[in-house]
Amino acid sequence: METDRLDILGDALAHPSRARMLTALMDGRAFTNKELATYAAITPQTATAHLDRLEYAGLITRLKSGRHAYHRIASEDVASALEMLSTLTANPLPASTPPELRRARSCYNHLAGRLAIEITTALTRKKLLLEENGNFAAQPSAIWGKLGVTLPERPRKQPFAKCCLDWSERKHHIAGPMGTALLENALAERWVMRPKRDARFLEITPLGRSAFAELLDISADRY
Amino acid sequence: METDRLDILGDALAHPSRARMLTALMDGRAFTNKELATYAAITPQTATAHLDRLEYAGLITRLKSGRHAYHRIASEDVASALEMLSTLTANPLPASTPPELRRARSCYNHLAGRLAIEITTALTRKKLLLEENGNFAAQPSAIWGKLGVTLPERPRKQPFAKCCLDWSERKHHIAGPMGTALLENALAERWVMRPKRDARFLEITPLGRSAFAELLDISADRY
DNA sequence: ATAACATTTCGGTTGTGAGCGAAGGGTTAA
DNA sequence: TTAACCCTTCGCTCACAACCGAAATGTTAT
Numbered sequence: 001m002e003t004d005r006l007d008i009l010g011d012a013l014a015h016p017s018r019a020r021m022l023t024a025l026m027d028g029r030a031f032t033n034k035e036l037a038t039y040a041a042i043t044p045q046t047a048t049a050h051l052d053r054l055e056y057a058g059l060i061t062r063l064k065s066g067r068h069a070y071h072r073i074a075s076e077d078v079a080s081a082l083e084m085l086s087t088l089t090a091n092p093l094p095a096s097t098p099p100e101l102r103r104a105r106s107c108y109n110h111l112a113g114r115l116a117i118e119i120t121t122a123l124t125r126k127k128l129l130l131e132e133n134g135n136f137a138a139q140p141s142a143i144w145g146k147l148g149v150t151l152p153e154r155p156r157k158q159p160f161a162k163c164c165l166d167w168s169e170r171k172h173h174i175a176g177p178m179g180t181a182l183l184e185n186a187l188a189e190r191w192v193m194r195p196k197r198d199a200r201f202l203e204i205t206p207l208g209r210s211a212f213a214e215l216l217d218i219s220a221d222r223y
Numbered sequence: 224m225e226t227d228r229l230d231i232l233g234d235a236l237a238h239p240s241r242a243r244m245l246t247a248l249m250d251g252r253a254f255t256n257k258e259l260a261t262y263a264a265i266t267p268q269t270a271t272a273h274l275d276r277l278e279y280a281g282l283i284t285r286l287k288s289g290r291h292a293y294h295r296i297a298s299e300d301v302a303s304a305l306e307m308l309s310t311l312t313a314n315p316l317p318a319s320t321p322p323e324l325r326r327a328r329s330c331y332n333h334l335a336g337r338l339a340i341e342i343t344t345a346l347t348r349k350k351l352l353l354e355e356n357g358n359f360a361a362q363p364s365a366i367w368g369k370l371g372v373t374l375p376e377r378p379r380k381q382p383f384a385k386c387c388l389d390w391s392e393r394k395h396h397i398a399g400p401m402g403t404a405l406l407e408n409a410l411a412e413r414w415v416m417r418p419k420r421d422a423r424f425l426e427i428t429p430l431g432r433s434a435f436a437e438l439l440d441i442s443a444d445r446y
Numbered sequence: 447a448t449a450a451c452a453t454t455t456c457g458g459t460t461g462t463g464a465g466c467g468a469a470g471g472g473t474t475a476a
Numbered sequence: 477t478t479a480a481c482c483c484t485t486c487g488c489t490c491a492c493a494a495c496c497g498a499a500a501t502g503t504t505a506t
Binding site for chain 4: 256270292399
Binding site: 006007009010011013014015016018019020023080081082084085086131134164 | 355
């Protein structure tokens with residue numbers, strides 16, 4: 001029986017410095033070498049070595065631009081798997097998760113946390129979303145436009161809305177292109193904001209609360 | 224931001240010997256120190272050290288019985304997460320998965336592979352299963368008894384049927400108590416058999432093929 | 447051109463994990 | 477009781493990962 005190369009993947013996660021860098025990258029944004037080095041409290045030289053191994057394991061991709069090297073999570077699948085892994089470690093210590101992260105955060109390029117779960121369940125309740133084989137099927141509706149989502153004309157190879165397991169809520173929220181559109185629209189409409197530049201958690205604005213309440217019947221006391 | 228202890232988990236997977244032992248344990252059965260040492264091609268002393276770390280990371284549990292020490296995957300969540308991780312490594316090399324493993328195998332204590340996917344989709348198509356929030360809701364039917372499943376009288380805290388992402392098929396199959404019952408019944412009825420003692424893959428018997436065709440309208444050419 | 451900056455490469459130190467042989471502790475079978 | 481067996485602990489070697497300082501490479505700004 002083969003090794004499945006599970007060890008290469010584990011090796012990439014095995015070091016605190018690498019784990020910290022990955023959590024910083026989890027919201028999908030790209031960071032430079034120096035930023036990640038600062039975040040992990042190591043020198044840039046050492047960060048380079050760590051990022052080499054993360055790239056070798058297929059967890060991140062690099063993009064050189066000018067004198068900067070940008071690093072980001074390689075794919076949405078990687079982000080989902082990392083969220084999934086957190087469920088294992090977070091399980092024995094559910095209370096240790098910071099409340100602001102549980103409320104709303106970005107996962108790769110879509111929303112996560114209680115807000116994301118509420119949005120997903122509201123759309124499911126309205127029969128606009130149907131969970132099926134790890135993806136969501138969407139029904140046409142005027143709501144999508146208000147949420148910043150343009151449904152594809154024809155079915156494509158890549159699923160338009162994928163399920164992503166939320167590690168703090170242990171339920172599925174929306175990933176894939178639809179998830180990206182929802183997050184980008186929410187940021188553009190100032191429904192949610194990113195208070196700190198280097199943080200994953202998101203702040204829900206009063207404008208956002210009323211928008212979610214009006215569009216999806218989500219009362220603010222649910223998140 | 225905290226480290227989430229992702230590194231401890233990665234550290235546990237980081238070594239080829241540990242990765243091999245984990246894949247051997249993935250079908251949910253317990254193995255002794257010596258068996259795992261043989262499997263990983265190392266001495267029992269070294270295996271002890273590795274198993275210490277797997278236990279420390281919460282991935283396995285130990286049970287001493289007589290002069291034997293039995294090791295098994297700590298929980299179904301761990302098994303699911305490991306399957307999930309395999310999707311990352313298996314993705315670039317889809318063809319590398321042995322065909323017999325893709326057809327039918329055991330994952331922790333339930334069925335996985337194409338057979339498991341066919342069973343799950345057949346039950347979903349008949350509206351006997353509804354996927355929801357990472358679990359399956361079951362509708363009463365006479366089929367369950369024939370499949371060896373006894374639905375619980377009242378809703379319980381622990382979900383009776385959970386979703387588990389199949390790494391070779393990338394769809395959800397049935398885990399949880401219902402999954403366990405399905406596998407145990409299939410083994411007891413000799414619908415599937417375990418040809419090799421130390422292998423995860425399962426062989427579907429002619430008896431099994433006719434049973435699945437009759438009960439669930441699954442033609443044999445689908446798996 | 448020169449300076450300032452980001453990143454990477456090189457060299458060397460240090461610490462730790464993996465591995466095995468030998469020995470100890472404990473259980474089962476003869 | 478003795479022998480066989482499984483597991484673990486101890487002691488040791490060896491290899492490699494992590495880290496940083498120094499220096500090289502390449503880019504942007506002055």
